[in-house]
Amino acid sequence: MQSPAIILVRPQLGMNIGMVARAMANFGLSDLRLVNPRDGWPNPEAGPAAAGADHVLDGARLFGSVGAALADCRLTFATAFRSRDLVKPVLAPRAAAAAIRDGGGKAGLLFGPERSGLTTDDLVAVQSLVTIPADPAFDSLNLAQAVLVLAYEWWVEGGAAPVPGPERLPAPHAELEGLLGQLDEALAAAGYFHPPARTPATRRTLAGIFAAARFTSDEIRTLRGVIRALSRGR
Numbered sequence: 001m002q003s004p005a006i007i008l009v010r011p012q013l014g015m016n017i018g019m020v021a022r023a024m025a026n027f028g029l030s031d032l033r034l035v036n037p038r039d040g041w042p043n044p045e046a047g048p049a050a051a052g053a054d055h056v057l058d059g060a061r062l063f064g065s066v067g068a069a070l071a072d073c074r075l076t077f078a079t080a081f082r083s084r085d086l087v088k089p090v091l092a093p094r095a096a097a098a099a100i101r102d103g104g105g106k107a108g109l110l111f112g113p114e115r116s117g118l119t120t121d122d123l124v125a126v127q128s129l130v131t132i133p134a135d136p137a138f139d140s141l142n143l144a145q146a147v148l149v150l151a152y153e154w155w156v157e158g159g160a161a162p163v164p165g166p167e168r169l170p171a172p173h174a175e176l177e178g179l180l181g182q183l184d185e186a187l188a189a190a191g192y193f194h195p196p197a198r199t200p201a202t203r204r205t206l207a208g209i210f211a212a213a214r215f216t217s218d219e220i221r222t223l224r225g226v227i228r229a230l231s232r233g234r
Contacts, residue, residue, distance in 0.1 A: 002104075002105070002106050002107070003028065003029050003030070003031060003154070004029070004031070004075075004100055004106070004107035004108065004109050004154060005031040005032075005033050005069075005073065005106070005107070005108045005109065006020065006024055006029060006031065006032050006033070006109055006111070006147055006150075006151070007033045007034075007035060007063075007066075007069045007070070007108050007109060007110050007111065008020060008032070008033070008034050008035065008037070008111050008143070009035045009036075009066060009069075009110055009111065009112050009113065009118060009122055010035060010036050010037065010038060010112070010113040011034060011037045011038065011113060011114070011143065012037075012038045012039070012113055012114050012115065013038075013039070013045065013114065014037075014039060014043030014044065014045030014046040014049075015045045015046065015048075015049045016049070016114060016142070016143045016144060017032075017034070017037065017043060017046045017049075017057075017060075018045065018046035018047060018048065018049025018050040018051075018053075018057065019049045019050070019142075019143070019144035020032070020111075020143060020144050020147045021046065021049075021050040021053040021056035021057050021060075022049065022050050022051045022052075022053045022056075022144070023144050023145075023147045023148040023151055024053065024056050024147065024151055025050075025052075025053035025055070025056050026148070026151065026152075027148075027151040027152055027154065027155035028155055028158070029056075029151050029154070030055060030056050030059055031059070032056050032057070032059065032060040032061070033060070033061050033062075033063055033069045033108075034060055034061070034062050034063065035063045035064070035065065035066055035068075035069050036063075036064065036065075037062075038113075041060065041062050042057075066110065066122055066125055067125060067173065067174075067177050069108065070108045070110075070125065070126075070173035070174075071172060071173050071174035071177070072106055072172050072173070072174065073105075073106050073107060073108035073172065073173050074103070074105030074106055074107070074169050074170040074171065074172055074173075075099065075100060075103045075105055075106070075107035075108070075127065075170060076107070076108050076110075076125065076126040076127045076128070076173060076211070077091070077096055077099075077100075077107065077108070077109050077110065077126055077127070077128050077129070077130050078109075078110035078111075078112075078118055078122065078123050078125075078126040078128075078129055078130065079109070079110065079111050079112070079118070079129075079130050079131070079132065079146055079150070080112075080117065080118060080123060080129045080130070080131060081117070081131060081139065086120070086123055086124065086129070086208060087208065087212070088123075088126070088127070088128055088129050088208065088211075088212060089127070089128045089129070089212075090128070090129045090130075090131055091128055091129070091130050091131070092130070092131065092132075092133060093130060093132055093149050093150050093153040094153050094156075094157070096109075096128065096130045096150065096153070097150070097153035097154045097156065097157040098157055099128070100154060100157070101154075101157045101158070103169075103170075104169060105169045105170060106172075108126075108173070109130070109150055110122060110123075110126060111143060111146055111147060114142065114143050120204065121204065124204045124207045124208045124211070125173070125207060125211060126211060127170070127211050127212060127214055130150065132146060132149050132150075168216065169216060169217075170214040170215065170216065171215055171216055171217040171219070171220045172217075175217055175220050176210060176211065176215070176220065178220075178224070179210065179215075179220050179223055179224055179227075180206065180207055180210060182224055182227050182228075183206065183210075183227055184203065184206075186227050186230065186231045189231070
């Protein structure tokens with residue numbers, strides 16, 4: 001079973017990144033990815049907070065977008081306290097860890113910025129949402145706590161598990177983004193996006209539909225061929 005990537009989207013404080021690294025190291029995780037950290041990277045405040053998890057910080061990679069950070073991930077999850085009207089599976093941390101165990105492919109777990117959390121545009125890219133049950137009277141977890149919960153559940157679910165054949169693995173996210181880009185160009189050429197004010201919402205809806213389908217690489221190649229054929233016919 002491949003260990004999942006922990007992806008921090010627009011993290012604000014170096015200290016919090018360090019505490020995330022410590023939580024990851026507690027449970028055998030090392031693939032830390034940062035999307036547009038507010039104060040840049042490296043950040044001198046991260047080291048002391050990591051409390052010895054320097055190997056996680058040293059291996060951290062910087063990305064300019066959520067899509068780029070998820071590019072090699074076949075299983076994609078995002079933490080959210082509510083679904084924000086998105087039609088996606090909502091899992092508890094233990095169920096998400098089991099899905100990663102049984103899925104067999106590389107997984108990416110998105111965590112949002114400390115104050116605001118992930119936006120709808122961030123969430124629409126993933127296949128499933130993960131909600132951490134907490135007391136409704138005080139359900140605010142800090143960034144490192146949220147990572148710790150998911151990392152712990154993954155560790156508990158760890159060990160040998162049957163890996164599905166490669167033909168059934170969901171395609172890497174980069175292949176999905178390529179399909180969506182091709183579809184977007186074809187739809188724009190056909191005048192599909194109307195009225196213009198609805199275009200961003202329509203694109204989010206399409207992205208959510210295709211992310212939820214968990215297409216394999218072969219299926220994506222087939223769909224791209226269909227789009228090419230229809231575009232030529234037009």
